[in-house]
Structures are given as structure tokens and as C-alpha cells.
Amino acid sequence: MKFVVAPDLHIWPIVRLRYPAMTGDSFCAADDVFSYAGAHERLLILPGDMMDYGERGGVSACLQYIIPRLRHRYVEKGLKTFYICGSHDSPKFTGFKANPPWLEALEVQHSTHMHKQVLTYGDKTFYGIDGCSRLDFQKEIAEIPDNIDVLVIHQGLQELLGFEAGETKAYDTCCDELVGKAKLVIAGHVHVSKHWEYGGTTFLSPGSGVMKKMSEAPQKYFYDVTLDEKGVHINELPILNKRPFFDMEAMDAAGREEVLKTVTEFILDEKLPEELRMGFLRLRYSPVDGFYNELTEAVDGKFHTELVPISSQCYDNIKLTAEKDRDIDDEIARITSRFINPTEEAGLYDLAVEIQKDSFQRPDVIIDRTIEAILA
Numbered sequence: 059m060k061f062v063v064a065p066d067l068h069i070w071p072i073v074r075l076r077y078p079a080m081t082g083d084s085f086c087a088a089d090d091v092f093s094y095a096g097a098h099e100r101l102l103i104l105p106g107d108m109m110d111y112g113e114r115g116g117v118s119a120c121l122q123y124i125i126p127r128l129r130h131r132y133v134e135k136g137l138k139t140f141y142i143c144g145s146h147d148s149p150k151f152t153g154f155k156a157n158p159p160w161l162e163a164l165e166v167q168h169s170t171h172m173h174k175q176v177l178t179y180g181d182k183t184f185y186g187i188d189g190c191s192r193l194d195f196q197k198e199i200a201e202i203p204d205n206i207d208v209l210v211i212h213q214g215l216q217e218l219l220g221f222e223a224g225e226t227k228a229y230d231t232c233c234d235e236l237v238g239k240a241k242l243v244i245a246g247h248v249h250v251s252k253h254w255e256y257g258g259t260t261f262l263s264p265g266s267g268v269m270k271k272m273s274e275a276p277q278k279y280f281y282d283v284t285l286d287e288k289g290v291h292i293n294e295l296p297i298l299n300k301r302p303f304f305d306m307e308a309m310d311a312a313g314r315e316e317v318l319k320t321v322t323e324f325i326l327d328e329k330l331p332e333e334l335r336m337g338f339l340r341l342r343y344s345p346v347d348g349f350y351n352e353l354t355e356a357v358d359g360k361f362h363t364e365l366v367p368i369s370s371q372c373y374d375n376i377k378l379t380a381e382k383d384r385d386i387d388d389e390i391a392r393i394t395s396r397f398i399n400p401t402e403e404a405g406l407y408d409l410a411v412e413i414q415k416d417s418f419q420r421p422d423v424i425i426d427r428t429i430e431a432i433l434a
């Protein structure tokens with residue numbers, strides 16, 4: 059019996075809040091996973107955090123993207139999805155309904171919320187537990203029935219976190235608490251892609267489909283799992299359409315030359331979806347006269363950037379901060395104009411821009427809230 063395990067997809071137009079110009083990354087990763095599962099006619103397991111933010115207003119934007127793709131590639135074939143809710147698509151965002159509204163995208167007859175349910179597919183049994191506090195989770199694992207083949211949870215494994223996250227707040231657990239509860243334990247939540255054996259149980263942390271933080275590994279994966287009499291076989295598949303990512307330093311002349319050469323020679327990959335063609339450059343650099351201008355000219359149209367000056371030269375820092383602020387204003391205007399027409403709805407447009415400048419959150423949610431406030 060075979061099935062596909064998705065990572066935490068975090069579907070949302072803008073996943074990296076500090077870089078609102080970078081859009082589409084999570085959509086493209088989700089597309090990869092849905093396409094593969096659809097083409098190979100597999101059961102699809104979603105281990106939580108399918109949406110980045112389960113609130114009702116912003117969800118509509120994501121559903122416009124997801125529904126046609128799922129219908130065409132997945133739902134029309136009658137394929138099934140088993141899912142749990144993670145920390146981001148928690149039932150608390152959805153009025154504690156059994157099926158959160160965003161699951162309408164998966165059409166309920168095809169998708170099953172596996173929280174505290176024994177489900178069968180082929181000759182295998184599956185059981186799920188929604189993401190919850192450590193204390194609640196200890197109660198939940200005591201209630202797992204015997205003879206489960208696949209247990210799906212959304213808890214941070216201490217072995218991956220590298221620390222104990224605490225009694226009540228964090229979503230953590232450890233392998234010792236889970237050994238023997240199933241042949242395979244799938245744990246969403248920690249954005250590290252890894253699988254291993256421990257005490258005769260196979261553990262799979264599928265990680266995330268998109269970099270939520272710049273500290274994460276840029277290469278992401280999903281998993282095609284075979285479960286048969288020989289045991290668990292995990293085929294790790296790279297998410298192919300990832301944005302090119304460069305992490306560099308330019309603290310001296312040689313470093314500056316290397317960075318300028320790299321960005322100058324970089325060619326946009328026409329095979330990538332258009333929204334992912336521009337790379338991301340994270341650069342720590344020593345600000346010297348002219349370098350910032352030369353660099354920003356070289357990256358124009360090719361890279362989104364996180365430029366971190368490391369120096370006591372205040373003049374350059376101030377200049378850089380001014381540049382960055384101007385960029386953010388441009389981006390807010392650009393994103394807002396996707397949702398609200400600046401000339402036909404000038405008052406609303408100005409208000410939405412102002413609200414976003416005050417609280418730098420997801421612009422589409424803020425716009426939804428702004429519209430609601432005006433209509434109220």
C-alpha cells in the first residue's frame with residue numbers, strides 16, 4: 059500500500075512576512091505535491107499546517123488558487139485525503155467545526171479529519187491527533203488504540219527541536235513517548251525534513267514545503283511511502299520548483315567581487331513558475347562606498363534581497379535603512395492594488411495602505427478586515 063505525505067504546506071500568498079514581494083512559493087510547492095499524488099493516484103496525508111493562517115477572510119484568496127487545482131488533479135479522480143489540524147490551521151480559527159471551512163476546497167466526501175479516528179485504507183490503519191499542548195498530547199497518546207499502522211501528529215519532536223519546549227504551551231513530545239504506538243509515526247510541525255528508525259518504529263518529519271524562516275534549509279521535500287509486509291519504505295522526493303537561494307557574505311574586496319559576479323551571471327530560470335524565477339539573496343556585507351549601489355543595480359529584476367550591513371559606518375546604515383523603507387512602501391502599494399482599485403476606491407485604498415504601514419501583517423487579511431470595518 060502506497061501513500062503520499064505532504065509537508066507543512068503553509069499555503070498563503072505571502073509566506074515570508076518580511077519579504078512581501080516574494081509571493082507564490084507555497085502555492086508552487088503545494089502544486090508539486092498535489093500533482094504527484096494525483097498522477098500516481100495516491101492517498102494524500104496532510105500532517106497539519108496546510109494553511110499558513112486559517113482565518114476566514116484571507117482563506118478565500120488561497121481557495122481561489124487551490125480549488126481548481128485540486129478538482130482537476132485530485133478530487134475528480136476520487137482520491138482521498140486524510141488530514142489533521144496543525145498549529146496554523148487550528149480548529150480555534152474555524153469556530154471549532156469538525157471540518158474547517160478551508161477544507162471545502164478538498165470537498166468533504168474526499169477528505170477526512172482523522173483526529174481521534176481509526177481510518178482504514180487498503181489493509182492499513184491510520185490514526186491522527188491534532189496539534190495540541192504537551193499536557194493534552196500526553197492524554198491523547200494514552201488513548202491511541204492498538205494495532206495502528208500509521209500515526210499522524212503535529213507535535214515538535216524534542217530530538218529535532220534540540221530542547222524541551224515546556225509543559226503546557228509548546229506542541230512538543232519525544233520519540234520515547236511514541237515508540238510502538240504505530241509502525242510509522244508522521245510528525246508535522248518542525249520544519250526539518252528527516253526520517254529515521256528508533257526502537258523499531260519509523261519516524262518521519264516531512265518538514266515544510268516552503269521556507270517560513272530564512273534559517274531553514276532551502277531544499278524542501280515530500281514523501282512517497284510504501285507500507286507492506288517488508289515494513290516501511292520511504293521515498294524522499296525533492297520539491298523541484300524552489301526559488302533559487304543564495305546565502306553570501308561580502309566583508310572584503312574578494313567577497314564583494316564574488317557576490318557581484320554571482321548575481322551578474324545569474325540567469326532567471328524559464329522553467330520555473332514566473333513567481334519563483336527571481337532568486338533570494340541573503341547577504342551580510344561590509345558597507346563601503348559604492349558597493350550598495352553597484353549591488354542593487356546588479357540584483358534588479360533578478361533577486362529579492364535581505365541585505366545586512368555589518369559595520370559601524372553609520373552613514374551607510376542610515377542610507378540603507380532609507381532605501382529599505384522606500385522598498386516596503388512600494389510593495390505595500392503594489393500588493394494593495396491587487397485587491398483594491400486605487401482610483402475607483404481611492405478612500406478605501408488609502409485606508410488599507412495606512413493600516414498596513416501601522417501593523418506590518420499579512421496585507422490581504424488586513425484588507426479583508428478593513429473592508430469588513432467599512433461595511434459594518
Ligand SMILES: [Mn+2]
Pocket residue numbers: 066068107144247248266
Ligand atoms: Mn508548520
